Amino acid sequence: MSNEKVDVVIVGAGASGSVFASVLAKAGKKVVLLESGPDWQLSDLISSDIWGRRVKPAGPPFLFEGKNPYGYVYQSGWGVGGAALHYFANFPRLLPNDFKVKSTYGKGLDWPIDYADVAPYYEKVADDIGVSGDAKAEEIWRPAGKPYPMPPMKTFPGGEVWKKGFEAVGMRLAPGAVGINSTEYKGRPACIYDGWCHVGCPIGALANPLVTYLGDAKKAGAEVRAHSTVTRVLVSADGNKVTGVEYYDAKKEKQVQEAAVVVLAAWAAQNPRLLLNSAAGKHADGLANASKLVGKYLLAHFASNTSALFDEDLQPYMGTIAAQYYSYDRYDKNSYKDKGAFGSTFMVAGTAQRYSALGGVANARLDLFGAELAAFMKRAATGFTRLTAFAEEMPLLENRVELASDKDEFGMPLGKITHGFNDEAVALFNANFDQGMAIAKATGAKEAWPNKGPMPTIHLMGGTIMGNGAGDSVTNSYGQTHEIPNLWIAGPGIFPTSGAPNPTYTIFALSQRGAENLAKNWGTVAG
Amino acid sequence: MDDMQRRAFIKGAAIGTLAFTVGGVEVFLTPRLARAQNLPLRTLNPDQAATLDAMGEALVPGAKDAGITHFVDQQLSIPAEDALLEARIMNVRPPFANFYRAALGAVDGASQAKYGGRGFAQLAAAEQHDFIDLMRQNKLENWKGPGSGFVYFLLRSDAVDVVYGTMDGYAHLGVPYQAHIAPTTSW
Ligand SMILES: Cc1cc2nc3c(=O)[nH]c(=O)nc-3n(C[C@H](O)[C@H](O)[C@H](O)COP(=O)(O)OP(=O)(O)OC[C@H]3O[C@@H](n4cnc5c(N)ncnc54)[C@H](O)[C@@H]3O)c2cc1C
Ligand code: SF4
Numbered sequence: 001m002s003n004e005k006v007d008v009v010i011v012g013a014g015a016s017g018s019v020f021a022s023v024l025a026k027a028g029k030k031v032v033l034l035e036s037g038p039d040w041q042l043s044d045l046i047s048s049d050i051w052g053r054r055v056k057p058a059g060p061p062f063l064f065e066g067k068n069p070y071g072y073v074y075q076s077g078w079g080v081g082g083a084a085l086h087y088f089a090n091f092p093r094l095l096p097n098d099f100k101v102k103s104t105y106g107k108g109l110d111w112p113i114d115y116a117d118v119a120p121y122y123e124k125v126a127d128d129i130g131v132s133g134d135a136k137a138e139e140i141w142r143p144a145g146k147p148y149p150m151p152p153m154k155t156f157p158g159g160e161v162w163k164k165g166f167e168a169v170g171m172r173l174a175p176g177a178v179g180i181n182s183t184e185y186k187g188r189p190a191c192i193y194d195g196w197c198h199v200g201c202p203i204g205a206l207a208n209p210l211v212t213y214l215g216d217a218k219k220a221g222a223e224v225r226a227h228s229t230v231t232r233v234l235v236s237a238d239g240n241k242v243t244g245v246e247y248y249d250a251k252k253e254k255q256v257q258e259a260a261v262v263v264l265a266a267w268a269a270q271n272p273r274l275l276l277n278s279a280a281g282k283h284a285d286g287l288a289n290a291s292k293l294v295g296k297y298l299l300a301h302f303a304s305n306t307s308a309l310f311d312e313d314l315q316p317y318m319g320t321i322a323a324q325y326y327s328y329d330r331y332d333k334n335s336y337k338d339k340g341a342f343g344s345t346f347m348v349a350g351t352a353q354r355y356s357a358l359g360g361v362a363n364a365r366l367d368l369f370g371a372e373l374a375a376f377m378k379r380a381a382t383g384f385t386r387l388t389a390f391a392e393e394m395p396l397l398e399n400r401v402e403l404a405s406d407k408d409e410f411g412m413p414l415g416k417i418t419h420g421f422n423d424e425a426v427a428l429f430n431a432n433f434d435q436g437m438a439i440a441k442a443t444g445a446k447e448a449w450p451n452k453g454p455m456p457t458i459h460l461m462g463g464t465i466m467g468n469g470a471g472d473s474v475t476n477s478y479g480q481t482h483e484i485p486n487l488w489i490a491g492p493g494i495f496p497t498s499g500a501p502n503p504t505y506t507i508f509a510l511s512q513r514g515a516e517n518l519a520k521n522w523g524t525v526a527g
Numbered sequence: 528m529d530d531m532q533r534r535a536f537i538k539g540a541a542i543g544t545l546a547f548t549v550g551g552v553e554v555f556l557t558p559r560l561a562r563a564q565n566l567p568l569r570t571l572n573p574d575q576a577a578t579l580d581a582m583g584e585a586l587v588p589g590a591k592d593a594g595i596t597h598f599v600d601q602q603l604s605i606p607a608e609d610a611l612l613e614a615r616i617m618n619v620r621p622p623f624a625n626f627y628r629a630a631l632g633a634v635d636g637a638s639q640a641k642y643g644g645r646g647f648a649q650l651a652a653a654e655q656h657d658f659i660d661l662m663r664q665n666k667l668e669n670w671k672g673p674g675s676g677f678v679y680f681l682l683r684s685d686a687v688d689v690v691y692g693t694m695d696g697y698a699h700l701g702v703p704y705q706a707h708i709a710p711t712t713s714w
Contacts, residue, residue, distance in 0.1 A: 047706035049692050050611045058607035059621040074616045194705035202707045317702040355700060356692030357684070358616065369586045369659055369683060377691060381700040 002256045006030045007526065009245055009259035011230045011274065014082015015504055016490035016511045017265030018213035023515035025220035029522075032223045032257060033214075034247050036266075037079030039226035042210060045085075045200030049357035052199030055079060055086050061408050062269060066399070067420030070300060070457045074358060076267060080226055081209045083267070084504060086200045088321040089179035089207060091131050092346060092501035093122050093509075095142055095331055101394075101497050105333055107342065108394040109297070109496040112468050113477045119145055121509035129212040129508070130185035133177030140172060141328040150182045154193060158314040158385040159324030159350020161443050165387075166327065166349075168442035169435075173325040176348065179207035179505070180320055195352030197321040198359070206320075213508075226250070231412045232278045233262055233487065239282040241527035242487045248410050260526035261486045261518065263479075265511075268298065268460040268493035272401045273415040275464070275474075288481035288489075290470045295401035297465050298419060299393060299498040300457035302429055306387045306436030307364045308445035313382040316353040316361075323348030323388075330389075330435065331500065341428035343392040345435075346500035353384055364451060386451075387440060389432035390458070392500045393425040401463055421455055429455055459503050461492040478514040486527035488518060545601045558594025558601070558689060566597065569604035570624050574646070575631045576600070579682070581648035582634060585655045586679075587686035595689045603627060613684040617677075626673060630682065633672025634662075640669035 008024050010017045013035035025031045040055060057078040064070055077083030096115040101108035123146045125131070132150040139145075152175035166173050180197070181190045191205040204211040218224065227250035234243045234256070244258035264271040272295035276286035286294050330336070330345040354360045361380045368376050393399075399420065403413040421429070433450040440448035467473025470482035475494050481487045490511050492503045499506075518525060544555035547566050556564070568576055576596045583590035602612050607621030614623045638647040638658060650658065661667045663679040672678065690696055697704040 043708065046708045047704075050688050053611050053613070053615050054609070056616050058610060058615050060618055064618060071618065073618050194707065196705075196707055317697075317705070355697065355702070356687045358613070360687070360691075362687045362691060363684075366680070366683075367663065369663070369679075370656060371588060373586075374588050377700060381702050 001253065002258070005244070005258035005260070006032050007259065008032070008261045008263060009034060009257050010263045010265050011245060012082060012264070012266035012270070013080045013209070013214060013224050014077050014265060014267065015084035015209060016507050017082070017263065018209035018217060019508055019511035020263050020265060020490050020515045020518075021217035021222045022213040022220070023512065024519055025217045025222040027519040027522075029519070030221070031217065032225060032259070034228040034230050034245065034257065035080050035224060035226050036229035037077075037226065039224065040079045040081055040085055040210070042202040042204065045202040047194075047196040047199060049199065049354055049360065052086065052357070055200065061273070062415040062417050063404050063406070064417055066418040068455050068457055070417045070419045070460070072269065072417065075458065075460060076269070080224055081214070085208050085210065086198055087208070087504060088197055088351075088502075090322045090348065090502040091133070091177045091179045091505040092326060093142070093505055094118070094499040094501065095328065097331070097333065098344070098497060098499035101333065105342070109465070111477070111496050112466060115143065117477070118506065118509050118513070119143065121513045122505060124512055125505065125508045129179060129207040130181055130188070131177055131179055132182035134175045137174035138177065140174070141331065148177060150185060152176070153178060153180060153182045153191065153320065153324065155324045155350065156193075156315045156318045157312065158316045158319065158353070161308075161310060161314060161385060161445070162325060162349035162387060162439070165439040165441075165443035169438050171327055171329040171439070173327050173349065176323040176326045177505075178320065178322040180322060181205045191320060193319050193352070195317060195319055195321060195354065198354070228255075229410060230266070230274060231410050233264070233274060233287055235278065235280045235283060235287065235484075236527070237281070239280070240484070242287070242484055243527065252409070261488065263488045263490055265490040267491055268463045269401055269415060269417060271489055271491065271493050272463045273403065276401075276403050277412055288474050288483045288487060290483055291472055291474060293465060293472070293474055295463055296397050297395035297462040297496065298399040298401060298417065298460065299395055299462040299495065300419060301390050301392060301459045301498060301500065302421065302425065302455045303391070303458055304389045304429055304432035304436055305451040306433065306440045307449055307451055308385050308387070308440045308443060309379060309447040310383045310385070311446055314385050316382065316384050319350070319352035321351050324350035336428060336431035339427050339431045340424065341431045342424040343394065343428050344500040345428065345432055346390045347387065348390070349387045350385060353386070355381070366453065383446070387436050389436055390500050390502070391425070391428045391432055392498045393421055395462055395465070395497060396422060399462075419457060426455065459492070459498070461495040461498040461503055464489045464493040465496040466494040467496065478517040479510070480514070480518070480525070485525050488514065490514060545598070546605075547597070547601060558598035559592065560594075561597040561601070562592065562594040568596070568600045571596065571600045571603070571627070571631075574635065575628065577648040578631045578635050578646060581655070582682055583686040583689075585652070585659060586683045587690045589690045590686035593689035595686055598689050599627060599685055613681055613688070617681065629672045630678040633670055633675065633678065636672075637662075637667045637670045637675075641667070
């Protein structure tokens with residue numbers, strides 16, 4: 001079935017798609033968002049780790065291979081709001097050294113833009129959707145800029161105990177910048193510190209897309225179609241422009257949505273899968289793939305967690321799931337060169353703890369079961385806290401998304417994600433445990449231990465990287481594909497390197513920058 | 528009920544309870560009550576249920592009475608899209624029942640091989656402890672199924688869910704639950 005042609009069709013109603021929708025709908029464009037999952041409402045966000053699993057995909061449309069297979073489902077979103085419906089809203093930013101890794105260090109890749117190109121958009125996002133933090137305190141690590149619109153969040157003993165440890169090893173902490181309201185902001189209430197952010201904040205204190213960009217987009221006339229799974233981007237006969245997308249609706253019937261511009265915002269794994277599955281005519285290897293880089297240079301973060309137990313009541317059940325404090329003091333990519341490591345580290349301390357589920361207290365001692373686990377849980381209920389060191393891997397061609405031969409329910413080939421960390425990343429993972437333990441011991445904790453297990457894969461970036469031309473990249477710095485002017489890609493997939501911090505503040509900033517550029521150049525871009 | 532209607536029904540139902548069948552009629556109960564009423568299982572056979580009861584209890588004391596087997600069994604009987612199991616977010620491919628049948632079969636098979644034909648539920652507490660300790664480290668011989676360390680991880684997570692992941696569980700630990708949207712029962 002065919003639908004009336006619109007100006008813009010956006011694939012995926014998550015973090016990046018919502019920003020594009022908001023900017024373009026406000027610019028007067030007719031926008032349709034196609035979202036494969038359900039149309040979640042705030043009232044669906046039940047405060048329960050068990051019920052919280054409902055907002056993730058059931059069965060990944062991918063196969064997983066490699067030395068460190070990618071942990072897809074936990075990391076992804078499904079339904080209106082995307083993964084940002086249940087993200088933790090840590091809002092750190094990249095630093096200037098992230099944008100020129102290749103020219104500075106001789107490895108990795110360079111971005112075609114600098115920190116200074118993105119910084120104004122960090123500030124715009126902060127004002128638009130609300131960020132709490134202390135910009136002055138962060139300026140020990142980054143160029144000065146505007147203050148955040150809200151003061152930092154409240155802290156709790158589970159965060160404060162880390163201050164002594166950091167001081168003892170000569171490292172600095174600043175209050176975490178978060179997309180959560182420390183005060184009422186634009187009619188949304190202040191946070192009440194009950195620690196349910198990770199299954200979705202139903203009061204709107206946390207800047208999820210429903211209460212920010214997507215809400216604005218809908219007000220400006222954007223239409224969201226849930227249970228609509230896109231399987232192909234359609235191309236004109238001459239291959240010079242895209243004409244719309246093919247998708248399957250809630251009744252699993254095939255539909256076509258024609259549009260003057262197509263924006264793929266289905267996250268870093270699905271976007272390349274869609275591009276590869278849309279091969280047609282002169283784009284025999286997939287759309288926008290002259291560089292053969294569609295699906296390549298996939299990037300995951302990893303994290304080294306250090307746990308600590310205190311006899312005192314740290315009130316670990318209080319706060320937000322975002323961090324109270326953070327540190328860029330090991331952000332130089334050669335911080336642990338002597339240990340064979342390369343890459344930045346970003347440390348966060350003091351988050352509210354939950355007791356069950358993947359990130360819960362029970363999993364901080366995975367070796368314990370039976371009576372020993374029960375005894376540990378009793379002690380940890382009030383005395384547990386944790387420190388997390390996020391770190392980056394360098395882009396590798398072999399970390400990639402490809403099409404597999406197995407098909408999904410719509411006949412679309414599954415994707416296959418191959419992922420492994422190289423030796424420098426493994427060395428950084430280990431170095432961060434040593435650093436974490438040194439800090440934890442200096443806090444005066446009764447017990448401290450490294451949560452060393454298989455290297456986790458966190459967030460997902462790369463796969464459709466930005467660059468200067470079709471020879472070495474898929475898009476320009478706005479997300480416009482080099483080869484097809486009316487085909488755009490939004491989200492972390494366009495990052496050529498990942499830096500160490502959580503990506504979404506940068507995703508919002510880049511999406512705002514890209515969407516504004518698209519609106520400005522509409523006349524020459526639209527097909 | 529078609530798919531969409533059923534979804535709306537699930538959303539509107541008393542949140543925190545799960546649908547069980549009593550005398551051919553769907554009723555909403557917590558797994559603990561379903562167990563206490565000895566409701567029939569939908570997916571697991573009696574051997575699998577006995578193994579899961581025993582394994583759940585050995586992993587997390589209290590899991591058996593908290594209804595781990597009724598929880599998992601009910602979850603396996605509903606569409607994967609509605610399932611609340613940890614398996615969902617750990618990349619296990621639906622139908623999740625395949626994973627659980629293979630996992631519970633592997634537990635019993637390895638137990639029988641190691642302990643002269645006795646299934647896991649028939650082992651003494653100390654034997655169960657030794658068995659699990661090897662299982663979590665992928666060190667059991669005659670293990671035939673999904674990786675034993677992964678099975679340990681998922682079954683332990685299910686047991687933690689029913690014991691600690693509930694409002695009762697938080698109360699038992701002496702910490703406040705502070706729900707925004709409270710489950711309407713203690714589940
Ligand atoms: C548990 C968790 C905690 C996180 N915490 C943080 C944090 O503290 N700070 C931070 O910066 N980041 C955090 N993140 C990461 C953040 O959520 C993501 O970086 C961000 O949401 C990615 O944006 P996106 O637009 O690319 O994808 P998403 O927001 O995931 O949106 C993509 C959407 O596309 C849809 N889709 C996929 N395929 C199709 C298709 N074929 N057709 C139609 N629709 C499709 C999906 O269903 C999804 O809704 C967290 C993520 C998770 C899972
Ligand atoms: S802690 Fe704050 S941001 Fe998190 S769910 Fe509660 S009110 Fe929302």
